[in-house]
Amino acid sequence: MSMEANLPRGRGALILAHDRQELLNQTIEAIRPQADTVMVIDNASDPPLKIPEGVGSMFIPDQPPVLSRFWNMGLDWFVRWYDSQGRGLNYDVAVLCDDAPPPSGWFAAVTEAMRETGAVAGSSSPWSQPRVMKYEMDSDIRNRMCSWAFIMDGASGVRADESMHWWYFDTSMDIDLRRTGGTVLIGTHPVQNIQPNFFTVTKPNLNEQAGRDGARFAELYGRLPW
Numbered sequence: 001m002s003m004e005a006n007l008p009r010g011r012g013a014l015i016l017a018h019d020r021q022e023l024l025n026q027t028i029e030a031i032r033p034q035a036d037t038v039m040v041i042d043n044a045s046d047p048p049l050k051i052p053e054g055v056g057s058m059f060i061p062d063q064p065p066v067l068s069r070f071w072n073m074g075l076d077w078f079v080r081w082y083d084s085q086g087r088g089l090n091y092d093v094a095v096l097c098d099d100a101p102p103p104s105g106w107f108a109a110v111t112e113a114m115r116e117t118g119a120v121a122g123s124s125s126p127w128s129q130p131r132v133m134k135y136e137m138d139s140d141i142r143n144r145m146c147s148w149a150f151i152m153d154g155a156s157g158v159r160a161d162e163s164m165h166w167w168y169f170d171t172s173m174d175i176d177l178r179r180t181g182g183t184v185l186i187g188t189h190p191v192q193n194i195q196p197n198f199f200t201v202t203k204p205n206l207n208e209q210a211g212r213d214g215a216r217f218a219e220l221y222g223r224l225p226w
Helices: 021-034 067-084 106-117 169-180 198-202 204-221
Strands: 010-017 037-043 056-060 091-097 121-124 132-134 149-153 183-186
Touching: 010 021, 010 067, 010 106, 021 037, 021 091, 021 106, 037 067, 056 067, 067 091, 067 169, 091 106, 106 121, 106 149, 106 183, 169 183, 169 204, 198 204
Parallel strands: 010 037, 010 091, 037 056, 121 183
Antiparallel strands: 091 149, 121 149, 132 183
């Protein structure tokens, strides 16, 4: 029997953050009791964000941001971390925006549904709808993976498409996860996105990038997702 078979399944949490210290604090406080390892990627905050003791961090000064690459850097960090702990790929990792503090019990509820259904990723529905499984691309915007707060199986190996920098790469990743083993949305434990699209609407260059990302998505999939 391998060493990792004797260890509890890992629960990691990756948080992408920029400037919003108070919101980041809320998200860390909410997820920390639910995870064994928390990593914050601070993208060019000025001043750099204050990270609590016991929480890992990377400071990436790159601007304009390439969020898909940041996701991938964080996900690859967890591969190395859990391997160093002897767990291999026996872990799940939550990917959270800094303004998305999950409610108590969220991690356990989502991963329980993942194990029950065999899904490689899961999230809670913002609309509190009944459980939904997805295996292929569709135009059902209400039942897509919750991009500001989702969990994926470390063994899935799925990564974000870095040809899209700001928008749509999350939807592309959702499609890849569906095709890899399925995604599940649960009808409980919704996660509030406190400031949705804040930077897109306040920074013209990111709004323009969203348009370019949409064109790239359509090039890859033949149409926009909805």
